[in-house]
Every structure is written in structure tokens, then in C-alpha cells.
Amino acid sequence: MSVLRLPFFQLFGFEGIPVWMGDPRTVRYAIAAVVIWQAAGFYMVLFLAAMEAIPQSFYEAAIIDGANRHQFWNVTLPLLWDTMQTALVFAGLGAFDMFAITRVMVISGSSTGRPADVLATYLYEQAFEASRFGYATAIAVALFLLMLTLSVFTMRVTRREAVEY
């Protein structure tokens, strides 16, 4: 086992197995892995509900037209576009929070914790540990504007003609 995995991580410049949470190079990815683990279920439920809402007749029509296993790419996915858009906006907004998970998983302010800082933890630190309330509020307003811009941008970029059913 150890013979196998040492060269693998050496490819990426590590001596041996990375200390995921203790290495500034990996700490962000370690947190990202947890976020994916936590959030995937929600999006699964979302897409499942959307798929169940697609009328059966769409699939029947596709079969008659000679479709087989490519139904997913050509029928299901285009009909899920609205949901995809919503999911993208949700995920984007969620990415601006990340407070609890970052705060709990890293030791804030430490040399390995710094690279994992997100706006939300920085805001909290500035307000309630350094008592710079004005500065913290400015961060909050900037955070809000960023969220708003990103959401509007996502909606614009992903806009497609909606299929009504």
C-alpha cells in the first residue's frame, strides 16, 4: 500500500501522504471535499423532484422518434435547464457563506488556517475578535454586492428559452 501511494502524491510535490488539514496547499481542497459531501444530497433531491415533474409523454415521443439511451442528454437535461439555473445560483450563494464549516474545521488565524479564510470568517474575526465593527460591516456590504452581482450574472449567462409543460 505505502509503496503504491508514495509516488502518487510525489507527483504533486508532497513527501508522502499529505496532512490534509495541516498543509496550506491542501486545506482548501479538504474543506471543499466536505462541502461536496454535505451538499450533494440537497441537489440530488432538487433534480429528482424536477425529473419527476417531466411528463411521461416526452419520453414516449422520444422513443417513437427512435431515441434510446441518449434520452438523458437530449431530453431530460434540456428540460432541467430551469432547475440547473436555480441550482447554480444556490450553489453560488452557498459558496459565499461557508462560515460554520471553515470556522469549525480550521484553527482561525493560524498559518494553516489563513489560506482557508473566507470572507465570512474574516468578517466575524474583524467584528467580534478585533472589534473593528465599521470595517466588518463594510466587508458585509461588499459580500452582499458580490452575491447579488454573481446571482444576476449567473441568471443572465445561463438564460435559455424555457420549455413549458
Next chain:
Amino acid sequence: MNLEYKRSLSSTIIQIVIYVFLAFWALVVIFPMIWVLVSSFKTDQEIFFSPWTPPAKLMWDNFARAWGKANMGRYLFNTLTVNLPAIFFTLLFSAMAGYVLARYSFPGNRLIFYAFLGGMLFPVMLALVPLFFLLQSMKIIDSHFGLILVYIAYSLPFTVFFMTGFFKTLPTELLEAAIIDGASHYQLFFQIVIPLAQNGLVSMGIFNFLGMWNQYILPLVLLTSSTKYVLSQGLAFLAHQQRYQSDWSGLFAAITIVMLPTLIVYVIFQNQIQRGLTVGALKG
């Protein structure tokens, strides 16, 4: 999607790949929870030196330590003191607001509805510092009462939005019949509308329960004395302490205490929760 079509070899292989991937993902999601559950019955020794084997002897003492010495019992009590009134008043106010917004037309109806909708866009982070000072000047900082008010305020927008949609789908005949029988507006609301809205209220009650149970940043900012901590906050505090005094088995028992109620609630009410999760995102 039970349509039959001719299965070729390649589609069978794709099926197998899909099942293997899904099984793998299910394992990845469930495994950490089971591992925490199993670890909560082990000794510290076993957690470190044989992390993959079941415990030799069930260490119920871990739970006793987590409950008593680590104050999880007190945190649970605090959580319920905050969440139950917060959920009750959220549901009461949302039902009232949603009913009126859905069923009565008056000038400003849309304006109020969109004001609630706008509240859903408002991130907690933006209000954090102002909230702290507001509660401080109202002398309800570091009190459960203050946190209850904040929770209600934060749960209202989505719950009102949901309940408004819900009341629009209710049949009007029953309400008209009640009015003809001489019911007042209050009788109509409390004796006819509320019982009819039971499903929607249960959905929102559970949805808000889970949200408040997991809420971390608001109690962290608004409750400062450790005797008033709620579960999420207490658990993070405990995890932080473990860096200096290592009672890992006790910590795992504490995590189990926090995790189990939400898991049980989710398993029992999964349909209602899914409805709450997807209603804002799907049309119709």
C-alpha cells in the same frame, strides 16, 4: 421512466457503472455517520489504534460524560428553549400573513408579499454587526429571548412565501360555507383554515426545526455566556476543547447526541422536508 427498450451489451455496462457509482456515493455519504456512531461506543484507545473494528465493549459511559461533564444535556435544553417557541411563533405569524396575502385583496398586498420575498435574499452575514448592536441596546443580547426573536425574523420570509402559495391551493368552498354559517374572521382562521393547513405547517415546522438546529453563526454572535450555549455552538466549543484535553470518545458521543435527532426527523418526515426544499426552486 419504466419504458422498455432493447438492451444492448453497452447499455448493460453503462447500467453497471451507474449502479457502482451510486453505491459508492451512498457509502461515502453514510460511512462517516456510521463511523461516528460506532466510535461513540469505543474507548479512546480503540478509536486511535483500531479505528475500523467494532467496539469490544459498549462504552455507555461516553454518553454519560458527554451529557453531564461536557454539558450536552444543558445545551440540548437550551436549544429546545430557543427553537420550540421560535418555531411556534414563526408558524403562527406565517400562517396569518400567508392566509391574508393569499386570500384578501387590499392595496399594498403585493408590496408586502415582495417585501417578504426580498427578505429571502438578505444574507445573515449582512445583518450580523447591526443585529449585535440592536440586541445590545435593547438589552436582550446574550439572552434566549433575543435569539428567539432573531430566529423568528429570519424564518418568516421563506415560511410566509411557502404558506402564501399553500393557501392559494386550498379550496374556497369550505371557507365560503363557514362565512355563510356566520363564522367571524378569527373563527374562520383558527377553526377552518389552520386545520386545513396542517400539512403545510408540518412541512414548514420540520424545515425550520432543521434549519435552527444547524444554525451556528447567530448563536455564536448573540449568545456569549457558555451556560446559554445551544447544541451546535456547544459542540464546536467541545471540539475546540479537545485540542487541549483529549476525550475523543466523549466528543463522538456528543456528536451522536446532536446528529441522531435530525437523522430520525429526516427519516420519518423525508417527504415533507423534500417538499420544503424544492418548493422555492421548482415552479408549480
